[in-house]
Amino acid sequence: MATDKSSIFEDVYAVVRLIPQGRVTSYGAIAQFLGKKSGARLVGWAMNASHADPSIPAHRVVNSSGILTGKGFFGGNLMQELLEAEGLVIKNDKIVDFKKHLWIPSEELL
DNA sequence: AGCGTGACGTGTA
DNA sequence: GTACACGCCACGC
Numbered sequence: 001m002a003t004d005k006s007s008i009f010e011d012v013y014a015v016v017r018l019i020p021q022g023r024v025t026s027y028g029a030i031a032q033f034l035g036k037k038s039g040a041r042l043v044g045w046a047m048n049a050s051h052a053d054p055s056i057p058a059h060r061v062v063n064s065s066g067i068l069t070g071k072g073f074f075g076g077n078l079m080q081e082l083l084e085a086e087g088l089v090i091k092n093d094k095i096v097d098f099k100k101h102l103w104i105p106s107e108e109l110l
Numbered sequence: 111a112g113c114g115t116g117a118c119g120t121g122t123a
Numbered sequence: 124g125t126a127c128a129c130g131c132c133a134c135g136c
Contacts, residue, residue, distance in 0.1 A: 044118055
């Protein structure tokens with residue numbers, strides 16, 4: 001949004017930044033919202049680049065199982081603590097009641 | 111233009 | 124329930 005890079009990163013960043021606190025979304029949901037049916041990998045790849053932008057709550061993005069796949073990129077349990085700080089409950093690296101906290105842009109933003 | 115890679119997703123065994 | 128393979132799109136070399 002802020003730029004005309006035409007790169008998928010910007011699109012992913014924009015969506016991730018819209019994720020409300022205490023909510024989470026999945027790579028597939030974002031990919032679907034962007035129009036990529038199975039572009040979940042692209043989202044994950046974009047998130048990898050999100051490290052350059054600390055304003056991106058990448059910790060709110062998990063895989064379709066609600067597992068903190070990218071926690072290793074945050075360093076230890078930082079990702080889990082961030083989510084717990086937002087009222088979420090993490091158990092065994094996965095979000096409890098994941099579907100309950102799931103935030104789908106294509107539905108919430110509709 | 112082709113190959114390899116990736117914080118994924120889904121299906122099948 | 125776990126393990127493996129395929130598919131999918133975009134970027135870097």
